[in-house]
Amino acid sequence: EVQLVESGGGLVHRGGSLRLSCAASGFTFRSFAMGWVRQAPGKGLEWVSSISTETLRTDYADSVKGRFSISRDNSKNILFLQLSSLRADDSAEYFCVRDTIGGSRSFDSWGQGTRVTVSS
Amino acid sequence: SYELTQPPSVSVAPGKTARLTCGGNDIGTKSVHWYQRRPGQAPVQVISFDIDRPAGIPERFSGSNSGNTATLTITRVEAGDEADYYCQVWDSDSGRVIFGGGTRLTVL
Numbered sequence: 001e002v003q004l005v006e007s008g009g010g011l012v013h014r015g016g017s018l019r020l021s022c023a024a025s026g027f028t029f030r031s032f033a034m035g036w037v038r039q040a041p042g043k044g045l046e047w048v049s050s051i052s053t054e055t056l057r058t059d060y061a062d063s064v065k066g067r068f069s070i071s072r073d074n075s076k077n078i079l080f081l082q083l084s085s086l087r088a089d090d091s092a093e094y095f096c097v098r099d100t101i102g103g104s105r106s107f108d109s110w111g112q113g114t115r116v117t118v119s120s
Numbered sequence: 121s122y123e124l125t126q127p128p129s130v131s132v133a134p135g136k137t138a139r140l141t142c143g144g145n146d147i148g149t150k151s152v153h154w155y156q157r158r159p160g161q162a163p164v165q166v167i168s169f170d171i172d173r174p175a176g177i178p179e180r181f182s183g184s185n186s187g188n189t190a191t192l193t194i195t196r197v198e199a200g201d202e203a204d205y206y207c208q209v210w211d212s213d214s215g216r217v218i219f220g221g222g223t224r225l226t227v228l
Binding site: 035037039044045046047050057059061062095100104105106107108110111112113 | 151153155157162163164165168169174204206208210212215216217218219220221222
């Protein structure tokens with residue numbers, strides 16, 4: 001069974017940093033592209049970032065480019081998202097997602113989410 | 121930049137058919153994926169690549185995509201189908217993933 005378990009969320013001051021982690025199990029992690037999707041309170045889903053299997057390609061939403069960094073450790077089956085220069089509008093629930101094999105940005109598995117709250 | 125348009129809300133009586141639309145310029149040339157988010161739960165993919173139904177998703181859920189509109193159809197709607205539904209595409213050239221604004225399905 002595919003499991004994605006996020007951690008690292010919490011309360012942080014505006015301008016601060018946070019690192020989110022996603023522990024993956026139940027599948028061959030290194031064979032799948034991965035990503036992060038967020039949902040702010042009362043808003044819709046927003047894609048944040050994606051990373052290819054061997055980190056050859058990373059993509060970011062314009063809203064986070066230059067402030068967030070996605071990475072992965074294939075030896076430990078962990079996906080990361082480093083959040084920096086945080087703003088109030090970064091407050092959201094952040095979901096770790098698995099991409100379908102081949103990396104077509106079709107998210108077939110989702111974690112339960114970790115909440116980030118940026119205080120001013 | 122590419123945009124997807126979904127109606128904010130759709131209401132349907134139990135046992136009837138719900139059709140949720142997702143509009144985008146020439147969306148028929150892209151692969152569309154659909155997600156369901158029930159309150160308090162993580163999103164779940166209900167349709168991938170326009171028409172594919174992931175394992176565990178009831179046959180009542182189906183998708184289509186042509187021209188400027190993709191559609192998620194839910195037949196014999198049940199109370200448990202009440203949720204927010206999101207369409208999504210990938211612009212492979214830019215690397216960007218685009219979600220629609222979501223449609224809240226209310227079962228009357």
